[in-house]
Amino acid sequence: MIPAVMRRFYSVLGRPSNNLTSGIVGLANVGKSTFFQAITKSKLGNPANYPFATIEPEESKVIVPSVKLDRLYDLYGSQKKIPATLTIFDIAGLTRGASSGEGLGNKFLNDIRHVDGIYQVVRGFESDDITHIEGNVDPIRDLSLVQDELVLKDLEWLEGARERINKKLNRTPKNSPEFLEMTLELGLLEDLEAHMYEGRKMSHFKQNWTEEEIGILNKHNFLTAKPTLVLLNVTPRDYLLQENKFLDRIKDWINEYAPGDKVVLFSAELETKYNEFDRKLDEFENYCKTIVDGQEITTPLTALPNIIIEMRELLQLISFYTCGPIEARQWTIRKGTLAPESAGVIHSDLEKTFISANIIKYDDIKELNPPLQESQLKSQGKIKRGGKSYVVEDGDVIHFKATSGKK
Numbered sequence: 001m002i003p004a005v006m007r008r009f010y011s012v013l014g015r016p017s018n019n020l021t022s023g024i025v026g027l028a029n030v031g032k033s034t035f036f037q038a039i040t041k042s043k044l045g046n047p048a049n050y051p052f053a054t055i056e057p058e059e060s061k062v063i064v065p066s067v068k069l070d071r072l073y074d075l076y077g078s079q080k081k082i083p084a085t086l087t088i089f090d091i092a093g094l095t096r097g098a099s100s101g102e103g104l105g106n107k108f109l110n111d112i113r114h115v116d117g118i119y120q121v122v123r124g125f126e127s128d129d130i131t132h133i134e135g136n137v138d139p140i141r142d143l144s145l146v147q148d149e150l151v152l153k154d155l156e157w158l159e160g161a162r163e164r165i166n167k168k169l170n171r172t173p174k175n176s177p178e179f180l181e182m183t184l185e186l187g188l189l190e191d192l193e194a195h196m197y198e199g200r201k202m203s204h205f206k207q208n209w210t211e212e213e214i215g216i217l218n219k220h221n222f223l224t225a226k227p228t229l230v231l232l233n234v235t236p237r238d239y240l241l242q243e244n245k246f247l248d249r250i251k252d253w254i255n256e257y258a259p260g261d262k263v264v265l266f267s268a269e270l271e272t273k274y275n276e277f278d279r280k281l282d283e284f285e286n287y288c289k290t291i292v293d294g295q296e297i298t299t300p301l302t303a304l305p306n307i308i309i310e311m312r313e314l315l316q317l318i319s320f321y322t323c324g325p326i327e328a329r330q331w332t333i334r335k336g337t338l339a340p341e342s343a344g345v346i347h348s349d350l351e352k353t354f355i356s357a358n359i360i361k362y363d364d365i366k367e368l369n370p371p372l373q374e375s376q377l378k379s380q381g382k383i384k385r386g387g388k389s390y391v392v393e394d395g396d397v398i399h400f401k402a403t404s405g406k407k
Contacts, residue, residue, distance in 0.1 A: 013203060013217055013225050015116055018333045018345055020315045021087040023115030027142050028093025028133045030123040031233040031268040036060070036090035038271035039304050061085040064312065064319070065305040068362050068395055069330045072321055075370045078328040084319055086308055089115055094149055095133060109153045109223065117227050117315045119307070120146060124232040124246050124265075139232065139246045140253050144199070147258065150223045151196050158196075161220055162189050185216045196224070203227065204259055227314035230254065230263040231307065236270035236291050242299050264310060266303035274302050318394035321362075322346070339390040343400040353402040357386040362395035 014020070024032045040060035064084040073081040091111045112118065122139045123132065165186050172179045195205045201224035202217065209217075217225050230250070238244045242265060254261050270288075277284040281301070288301055300306065312318075316335040320342060321328065333342050344351025364382045365372060377383050392398070 020116040022117040022311050023089040023091045024119045025091055026121035030121050032121045033090055034268040041275055058090040061087050066330050072323050073328040075372050076323040076328055077371045080327045082329040084330040084332045117311050119231055120228050121231045124234045124244050139250055154222045154224050158189055188216055228261050229310050232263055232265050233268050234265055236267045239265050239267035240292050240297050240299055320392050320396040320398050323397055337392055339386050340388050342392045350400055350402050355401045358399040359384045359386050360397040
């Protein structure tokens with residue numbers, strides 16, 4: 001049986017936690033480490049023009065962009081603003097045959113297993129100066145190659161799981177609840193195996209999963225059950241004009257072999273240049289105009305904020321806020337989290353001693369003028385009380401009430 005405290009998370013695949021992570025995955029030498037350095041604004045990672053420049057995963061936290069936090073900071077006149085973060089790992093590049101151990105493949109695949117969401121970087125630009133491990137640029141082949149390696153490794157783990165279940169079944173009474181649960185698990189794994197032999201990921205087996213099915217998959221932590229955002233690494237010009245000669249074929253491939261996955265254009269080269277301009281946005285905008293020969297640019301000059309937000313949405317992460325004169329702070333929780341457990345994200349004592357929560361909806365105050373007067377909000381009925389069964393929503397501004405706990 002699924003523990004009651006975890007049951008709220010089982011509407012989606014993935015580890016039942018508020019502290020989820022993402023990993024950058026792809027073939028060797030497609031711009032993963034350059035992207036990692038750009039999104040983390042760091043010198044971590046090792047972007048180099050040869051395979052396996054990265055061996056051990058690099059880890060960094062990136063700030064989650066939030067217009068809501070910026071607005072709440074102004075409304076409450078807070079002294080400081082504390083955004084949420086997302087942990088990202090730069091994982092070494094895969095090669096053909098990784099699932100069978102080629103190119104340190106087993107190690108790299110195990111590194112992927114420890115993250116919750118996948119940024120799959122695919123090369124969509126041609127350059128004589130940057131070699132491609134497969135000899136030429138072909139995003140469709142690269143997408144298929146990486147997916148095949150992940151599927152093959154999952155099939156290996158799935159086969160091992162089935163063997164273990166069959167051994168337990170032989171020792172379990174047929175009229176016991178455990179026998180029924182293992183039979184259900186075995187049947188699901190057999191159906192998934194047939195689906196994956198067609199080169200498709202577990203996450204695309206069906207759209208509406210039962211709680212029991214999701215509980216089974218989350219227990220095994222399969223690679224292809226993780227949500228994926230495909231990042232097509234293109235030239236600066238292609239990104240600014242949102243065009244690429246491979247894009248239509250990539251979308252067709254995703255629709256057939258990875259339905260539900262999304263492709264986002266970005267340029268590791270342009271993001272690196274964006275950081276070099278060090279927030280001098282006017283100068284960077286002029287630089288971008290020279291790239292597109294003066295054409296109108298309607299695309300955001302950097303793709304990174306959108307890339308971070310897209311991953312959070314794939315991971316089913318939302319934010320609530322605590323605000324006052326000292327600080328305005330953004331907190332991360334999983335969709336479906338109850339008020340007491342949300343309080344526990346701030347401090348475990350708050351969850352144990354939770355009484356109630358005073359809740360202000362962001363949409364009710366975003367158009368008001370600072371400084372906010374909570375007494376006025378109360379008189380207007382804009383402060384609601386939530387109990388232990390209240391499900392926190394994205395954008396909630398919350399003040400938790402609790403009994404005296406440990407200092």
